Amino acid sequence: MPSAPTPQPSLPEPSLPEPATAGAPGRAPGRRLPGGPVLQDSVTEAIAAAFFEELAAAGYARLSLEAVAKRAGAGKAAIYRRWTSKLDMTVDLVSAVAVNASGAADTGTLRGDVLAFLTEVADALNEPLAARIIPDLIAEGGRTPELAEALFAAVRDTRRSRATQLLERAVARGELPADVDREIALDLLAGPLYWRLAVVHTPTAPDHLDRLTDMLLAAFRA
Amino acid sequence: MPSAPTPQPSLPEPSLPEPATAGAPGRAPGRRLPGGPVLQDSVTEAIAAAFFEELAAAGYARLSLEAVAKRAGAGKAAIYRRWTSKLDMTVDLVSAVAVNASGAADTGTLRGDVLAFLTEVADALNEPLAARIIPDLIAEGGRTPELAEALFAAVRDTRRSRATQLLERAVARGELPADVDREIALDLLAGPLYWRLAVVHTPTAPDHLDRLTDMLLAAFRA
DNA sequence: CGAAGACGAGACGGAACCGTTCCGTCTCGA
DNA sequence: TCGAGACGGAACGGTTCCGTCTCGTCTTCG
Numbered sequence: 001m002p003s004a005p006t007p008q009p010s011l012p013e014p015s016l017p018e019p020a021t022a023g024a025p026g027r028a029p030g031r032r033l034p035g036g037p038v039l040q041d042s043v044t045e046a047i048a049a050a051f052f053e054e055l056a057a058a059g060y061a062r063l064s065l066e067a068v069a070k071r072a073g074a075g076k077a078a079i080y081r082r083w084t085s086k087l088d089m090t091v092d093l094v095s096a097v098a099v100n101a102s103g104a105a106d107t108g109t110l111r112g113d114v115l116a117f118l119t120e121v122a123d124a125l126n127e128p129l130a131a132r133i134i135p136d137l138i139a140e141g142g143r144t145p146e147l148a149e150a151l152f153a154a155v156r157d158t159r160r161s162r163a164t165q166l167l168e169r170a171v172a173r174g175e176l177p178a179d180v181d182r183e184i185a186l187d188l189l190a191g192p193l194y195w196r197l198a199v200v201h202t203p204t205a206p207d208h209l210d211r212l213t214d215m216l217l218a219a220f221r222a
Numbered sequence: 223m224p225s226a227p228t229p230q231p232s233l234p235e236p237s238l239p240e241p242a243t244a245g246a247p248g249r250a251p252g253r254r255l256p257g258g259p260v261l262q263d264s265v266t267e268a269i270a271a272a273f274f275e276e277l278a279a280a281g282y283a284r285l286s287l288e289a290v291a292k293r294a295g296a297g298k299a300a301i302y303r304r305w306t307s308k309l310d311m312t313v314d315l316v317s318a319v320a321v322n323a324s325g326a327a328d329t330g331t332l333r334g335d336v337l338a339f340l341t342e343v344a345d346a347l348n349e350p351l352a353a354r355i356i357p358d359l360i361a362e363g364g365r366t367p368e369l370a371e372a373l374f375a376a377v378r379d380t381r382r383s384r385a386t387q388l389l390e391r392a393v394a395r396g397e398l399p400a401d402v403d404r405e406i407a408l409d410l411l412a413g414p415l416y417w418r419l420a421v422v423h424t425p426t427a428p429d430h431l432d433r434l435t436d437m438l439l440a441a442f443r444a
Numbered sequence: 445c446g447a448a449g450a451c452g453a454g455a456c457g458g459a460a461c462c463g464t465t466c467c468g469t470c471t472c473g474a
Numbered sequence: 475t476c477g478a479g480a481c482g483g484a485a486c487g488g489t490t491c492c493g494t495c496t497c498g499t500c501t502t503c504g
Contacts, residue, residue: 043481059365061283064461075482080463135361138421142354143281156422183427184414184434188441191417192409199360199416200378205405212406218444219410219437265451286491297452302493 046072047079048093056132060090060140060147091150094137098154105162110170110220115213117166117189122209125197135198163189167220176220188216268294269301270315278354282312282362282369313372316359320376327384332392332442337435339388339411344431347419357420385411389442398442410438 050072054063065086069076083089105116125131141148163186170176192212196202205211272294276285287308291298305311327338347353363370385408392398414434418424427433 057365059283059361061281065463066461069482073482075484076463077465077483078481081480085463132364135357135364139281139357139361142357142423143279181433181437183424184430184437187414187418187434188410188437191413191415192406193413194417194421195413196409200374201364202405208406211403212409215403215406215410215441215444219441222437222440287493288491291452295452297454298493299453299495300451303450308492 043072043074043078044082047074047082048096050074051089051093052097052129052133055090055136056129059136060086065089087144087146090137091147095150095154098151099158105166106169110166110173110175111213111217113166113169114189114216115209117163118193118209118213121190121193122197122204125193131198131201159190160186170220180220185220188219265294265296265300266304269296269304270318272296273311273315274319274351274355277312277358278351281358282308287311309366309368312359313369317372317376320373321380327388328391332388332395332397333435333439335388335391336411336438337431339385340415340431340435340438343412343415344419344426347415353420353423381412382408392442402442407442410441 050068054068065079069079107113141151171178272290276290287301329335363373393400
């Protein structure tokens with residue numbers, strides 16, 4: 001029978017990227033992802049790379065799985081063998097790259113920690129692919145709660161807890177008053193750079209992060 | 223007659239300037255009674271309101287002019303009589319609403335000016351429709367230069383010059399050092415609130431803007 | 445009072461995708 | 475050696491949307 005057309009499977013499981021039969025010689029499409037997640041299969045790798053390139057070029061809403069398959073040099077069936085839908089694929093792949101945005105960065109001083117944090121954010125947003133993908137996913141997340149939830153779990157919460165720890169360490173060292181407003185401090189750590197690099201797309205002067213760090217420290221101590 | 227299907231008209235002209243007020247994209251009533259023909263076009267008003275509602279619900283990429291027409295209770299021809307394309311329509315309507323985001327706000331003190339500026343930004347981003355539309359248009363602007371250009375001309379430059387004037391007034395009054403970093407100060411004025419309200423969608427405490435103002439003043443004086 | 449024109453509705457051809465299914469090929473592991 | 479199964483590729487029916495173009499109705503103005 002030509003199939004019962006499943007209406008919307010509503011994301012049963014995150015679906016793993018293949019149990020990985022370790023042989024896999026032959027093809028080596030050498031592409032690499034922005035963050036470089038650990039993908040076993042070379043076909044899966046090519047599909048993931050093509051996915052991010054298409055996502056940056058077209059945006060989530062216009063992303064066509066046919067275009068992803070074509071760019072990866074794969075058939076659509078290869079995609080549907082791995083993920084159940086565009087949303088499933090997006091949540092899975094984006095979570096994978098976002099998780100490895102690690103970096104403890106305990107430099108011993110508040111200024112060093114803040115500068116390290118800002119540098120990391122700036123580096124991420126200076127990736128051309130990331131600079132296009134992130135605002136798009138954020139906008140799409142406002143409209144697709146499942147996507148927003150997955151992104152927040154993978155990205156925001158991780159980064160947020162790291163920033164909070166940064167502040168707590170400074171309080172413990174006596175570099176910041178104990179009643180520093182954590183909420184606003186977090187917004188100050190992320191907002192100005194995001195605004196400049198991802199929204200207004202303005203280039204930064206070489207000493208930008210240094211100057212910004214000094215101004216943020218003054219704000220935290222207010 | 224199957225007609226010649228024009229492929230992509232590529233925006234020949236900005237079309238109607240649309241003097242309709244369209245302040246907040248509220249509801250437009252169905253029709254006007256033949257009392258005062260001096261009033262603006264009620265059909266155009268209804269189309270504009272429907273456009274913003276659809277834009278908030280679906281995003282620019284998925285926005286369907288058919289859906290706009292249906293929501294406005296209009297025919298598609300009524301839209302194509304006024305604009306040549308979705309991009310033309312978007313640039314025209316968004317510019318119209320963005321321009322009236324005025325407000326001189328010269329309160330006489332730096333703190334008053336900053337608080338007034340932040341309040342205005344927060345009010346704008348607390349509009350549910352605006353909070354959905356703005357990130358979407360920003361993301362789309364990253365891949366549609368014409369749209370980005372129009373938005374920047376209408377919104378960013380206006381707001382940016384106002385913020386710059388705010389800083390210059392403070393310098394003239396001696397409230398800020400003459401060498402205050404204008405670039406970073408502008409990012410600090412816009413970024414943290416945008417991050418909180420439009421990206422992370424976190425609610426704000428009642429005294430949030432007051433506390434943020436104090437911290438920003440400290441940063442400016444660093 | 446009658447022609448002109450804007451109106452809502454919607455059919456139309458063409459295009460793009462989706463998600464599925466079928467090929468014939470190629471590489472594995474038993 | 476040979477079957478299992480993933481592979482690229484192509485096609486399918488079903489949607490959705492675009493932009494054009496009729497319809498028949500309703501105002502409006504000369």
